[in-house]
Amino acid sequence: MTQKFKHTCIASFAALCCMGVLNSCSPTASETIPLSIIPAPAVLEQQAGTFKPNAETVLVMPSAEQAYGLLGEMLNLHLQPIVGKQLQTATESSSNNAIRLVLTDSMPTTIETDSPKEGYKLDVTKQGITITATTQAGLFYGVQSLVQMISPEGVPLATIQDAPRFAYRGMHLDVSRNFYDKAFIIKMLDWMSFYKLNTFHWHLTDGAGWRIDIKKYPRLTSEAAFRGEADWKKWWDGDRKFVSSNTPNAYGGFYTQEDIKEVVAYAATKHITVLPEIEMPGHSEEVFVAYPELSCSGKPYKNSDFCIGNEATFTFVEEVLTEVMALFPSEYIHIGGDEAGKTAWKTCPKCKQRMRKEGLANVDELQSYMIKRVEKFLLANNRKLMGWDEITEGGLAPEATVMCWRSEDHAIKAAKQGHDVVMSPGSHMYLDFYQADPKNEPAAIGGYTPVKRVYSYEPMAGALTAEEAKHILGVQANLWTEYVPNEDHVEYMLFPRILALAEVGWSPKADRDWNNFKPRLNNHITMLHANDVNAFPLSYELEVTMKVDTINKNIVVELDAERFPAEIRFTTDGTTPTATSPIYSDAIIVKDSSNIVAAIFEDGKLMGTPSSKRVDYHRGIGKKITYNSKLYSGYMAGGEQALLDGYRGGFTYLDGRWQGYTNSLDAVIDMGEETEIHQVSSRFMQLTGPGVYQPGSVEILISSDGKTFTPCGIVATEVSPAIDVLTFQTYTLNGAWKGRYLQVKASEVNKRKFIFLDEIVIW
Numbered sequence: 140m141t142q143k144f145k146h147t148c149i150a151s152f153a154a155l156c157c158m159g160v161l162n163s164c165s166p167t168a169s170e171t172i173p174l175s176i177i178p179a180p181a182v183l184e185q186q187a188g189t190f191k192p193n194a195e196t197v198l199v200m201p202s203a204e205q206a207y208g209l210l211g212e213m214l215n216l217h218l219q220p221i222v223g224k225q226l227q228t229a230t231e232s233s234s235n236n237a238i239r240l241v242l243t244d245s246m247p248t249t250i251e252t253d254s255p256k257e258g259y260k261l262d263v264t265k266q267g268i269t270i271t272a273t274t275q276a277g278l279f280y281g282v283q284s285l286v287q288m289i290s291p292e293g294v295p296l297a298t299i300q301d302a303p304r305f306a307y308r309g310m311h312l313d314v315s316r317n318f319y320d321k322a323f324i325i326k327m328l329d330w331m332s333f334y335k336l337n338t339f340h341w342h343l344t345d346g347a348g349w350r351i352d353i354k355k356y357p358r359l360t361s362e363a364a365f366r367g368e369a370d371w372k373k374w375w376d377g378d379r380k381f382v383s384s385n386t387p388n389a390y391g392g393f394y395t396q397e398d399i400k401e402v403v404a405y406a407a408t409k410h411i412t413v414l415p416e417i418e419m420p421g422h423s424e425e426v427f428v429a430y431p432e433l434s435c436s437g438k439p440y441k442n443s444d445f446c447i448g449n450e451a452t453f454t455f456v457e458e459v460l461t462e463v464m465a466l467f468p469s470e471y472i473h474i475g476g477d478e479a480g481k482t483a484w485k486t487c488p489k490c491k492q493r494m495r496k497e498g499l500a501n502v503d504e505l506q507s508y509m510i511k512r513v514e515k516f517l518l519a520n521n522r523k524l525m526g527w528d529e530i531t532e533g534g535l536a537p538e539a540t541v542m543c544w545r546s547e548d549h550a551i552k553a554a555k556q557g558h559d560v561v562m563s564p565g566s567h568m569y570l571d572f573y574q575a576d577p578k579n580e581p582a583a584i585g586g587y588t589p590v591k592r593v594y595s596y597e598p599m600a601g602a603l604t605a606e607e608a609k610h611i612l613g614v615q616a617n618l619w620t621e622y623v624p625n626e627d628h629v630e631y632m633l634f635p636r637i638l639a640l641a642e643v644g645w646s647p648k649a650d651r652d653w654n655n656f657k658p659r660l661n662n663h664i665t666m667l668h669a670n671d672v673n674a675f676p677l678s679y680e681l682e683v684t685m686k687v688d689t690i691n692k693n694i695v696v697e698l699d700a701e702r703f704p705a706e707i708r709f710t711t712d713g714t715t716p717t718a719t720s721p722i723y724s725d726a727i728i729v730k731d732s733s734n735i736v737a738a739i740f741e742d743g744k745l746m747g748t749p750s751s752k753r754v755d756y757h758r759g760i761g762k763k764i765t766y767n768s769k770l771y772s773g774y775m776a777g778g779e780q781a782l783l784d785g786y787r788g789g790f791t792y793l794d795g796r797w798q799g800y801t802n803s804l805d806a807v808i809d810m811g812e813e814t815e816i817h818q819v820s821s822r823f824m825q826l827t828g829p830g831v832y833q834p835g836s837v838e839i840l841i842s843s844d845g846k847t848f849t850p851c852g853i854v855a856t857e858v859s860p861a862i863d864v865l866t867f868q869t870y871t872l873n874g875a876w877k878g879r880y881l882q883v884k885a886s887e888v889n890k891r892k893f894i895f896l897d898e899i900v901i902w
């Protein structure tokens with residue numbers, strides 16, 4: 140194995156440990172040093188004091204195998220600053236002053252786990268350190284914990300019993316939309332293993348470029364791995380044409396088979412399985428640039444789905460997968476399966492003939508025919524098929540494993556049918572989403588998934604029996620890279636959110652505690668930055684959460700920061716807080732209206748941009764609402780009452796607060812009795828990427844009998860449809876009206892797709 144990439148990223152980590160970045164310095168003899176291990180071990184018992192390795196300490200390994208040599212190198216790197224030299228290594232020693240890695244036959248801990256072979260026990264006593272495990276992987280993870288424990292004073296006395304909660308802990312990277320080179324992949328593998336992630340899902344093919352050399356189909360990389368425009372969005376919105384690699388300004392690349400072998404072998408030394416994904420039948424536009432005969436039209440730049448009626452498709456797929464299997468020893472091969480358009484299949488003579496011949500009722504079943512056939516091929520080659528949850532449509536292949544990215548329902552259904560499942564939902568595990576207020580962040584695909592949301596994810600989908608729950612193999616976070624143009628930006632999106640992922644995948648559910656994680660997270664950010672990882676530095680914004688209390692008729696507002704420690708000051712009158720504004724310590728109770736503005740202060744200085752939230756315990760809360768227009772399916776937010784529940788939608792329409800409509804909203808609110816009303820307002824979102832636009836205007840009407848409505852007024856939009864960043868407008872009408880029924884009408888005049896709103900506030 141090449142040594143070129145060995146431990147690239149952690150060379151200076153040792154120094155940082157010794158600077159006390161992760162673990163604090165200079166405790167008194169009776170104090171324990173607070174540790175910052177991520178992911179948190181299942182059981183950690185600490186005592187006061189440390190073991191301080193010295194020049195006489197012996198590193199005792201189970202054997203002279205290279206795998207242990209690697210662990211020895213790792214330990215030496217981190218201990219060098221306190222020992223001053225390399226530790227002597229032996230396979231046997233009677234010395235007490237030792238760091239021993241011991242392989243045993245039986246599990247050294249009683250931790251409940253899906254993956255005992257990854258477990259370990261770590262004992263730090265005054266005399267020395269022992270890590271015990273049944274496998275090299277277990278010892279490897281013990282060493283990862285140990286290196287995170289080193290402080291300038293030595294290694295704190297402790298006993299750790301540890302094993303992962305889930306056997307599958309994955310990170311996905313899309314290298315099609317943008318390409319990142321081999322050295323960068325190696326760097327990411329180092330950090331994945333540091334955080335005990337064990338599966339790298341390599342999304343190697345997609346419509347924006349084919350990234351793996353296939354000997355039998357050389358045109359995939361000579362015709363479809365480079366494009367004339369580096370900027371994905373410009374290219375996608377433009378001609379979407381590919382060019383050859385020697386075209387001036389050609390952007391792209393691919394991995395040679397030697398590159399792949401090197402990455403796979405390197406990953407194995409870090410106990411990471413590389414899971415290759417070869418997309419089919421959809422997301423395959425680039426294939427048809429090189430081999431147009433595999434699409435229904437037979438022409439390049441026309442289709443995104445393989446022609447399933449054409450036998451040549453199966454020859455291609457099997458020959459490509461044969462080369463892929465020779466390169467990747469993984470138990471699973473991921474075949475994509477997501478978001479096939481399926482349109483061309485409906486009229487394609489070959490597809491129609493296939494459907495007739497095979498008795499397939501519709502195009503879903505046609506897709507299922509392909510997935511089942513590919514599964515048969517993989518099984519015959521002793522591999523298992525994994526695919527995105529669309530592979531459930533039209534009938535799931537008998538032994539397929541489902542990677543759930545849409546709703547939990549798909550996971551529950553698959554697990555109930557006895558299929559294994561990996562949880563990777565867009566709601567929590569999509570790292571291409573914004574991690575802070577979009578207006579302060581580089582462009583992302585949309586959404587809002589701050590690190591706290593990733594941390595809050597519970598992969599064990601509800602409504603499963605204990606037996607069914609065994610099918611949940613684990614969890615994965617995905618980084619799609621449409622808006623991730625370079626490697627620095629990949630790091631910015633992955634870190635620190637994969638630290639939260641690591642803890643979700645590894646640590647016991649009962650111990651998951653954001654307030655415990657937060658200080659450790661902050662320490663790791665400092666360490667990552669000093670190690671040349673461009674981690675998102677955590678936001679100075681504040682999370683403002685509301686609890687609407689309809690019994691006491693108030694709203695309880697809580698503030699939280701990612702930063703730790705954080706001195707939070709706030710106002711309730713909409714003004715910017717100053718260094719003398721009240722310090723936030725307890726929840727703020729709002730009985731009517733409040734315009735809360737809060738910020739973090741450091742040394743008397745306001746940091747970042749203040750966060751604000753309008754909070755109204757208004758008169759519409761809980762009133763009956765009827766809709767004359769249809770909600771856009773899937774965007775019913777918090778149910779029928781979401782527009783009148785007191786809760787405000789945040790930065791994403793996926794947060795369960797925003798109500799989505801196709802083009803127009805027409806709703807009637809029953810105030811229950813004749814009521815004097817003097818203000819009605821409603822807030823709408825614009826996010827043009829997924830087709831969400833401001834309404835042309837919002838009109839309010841009033842009625843006493845619910846039949847005859849009188850207009851109160853109309854407010855026009857001030858937001859141009861050309862604005863393509865996330866934008867909000869509140870439409871407010873003031874007046875003096877009396878009635879029982881209020882009608883709210885809003886429509887997207889250009890019929891561009893969707894309008895989203897929350898909340899309607901009535902005073």
Ligand code: ACM
Pocket residue numbers: 477478527544
């Ligand atoms: C996906 O996000 N299309 C799997």
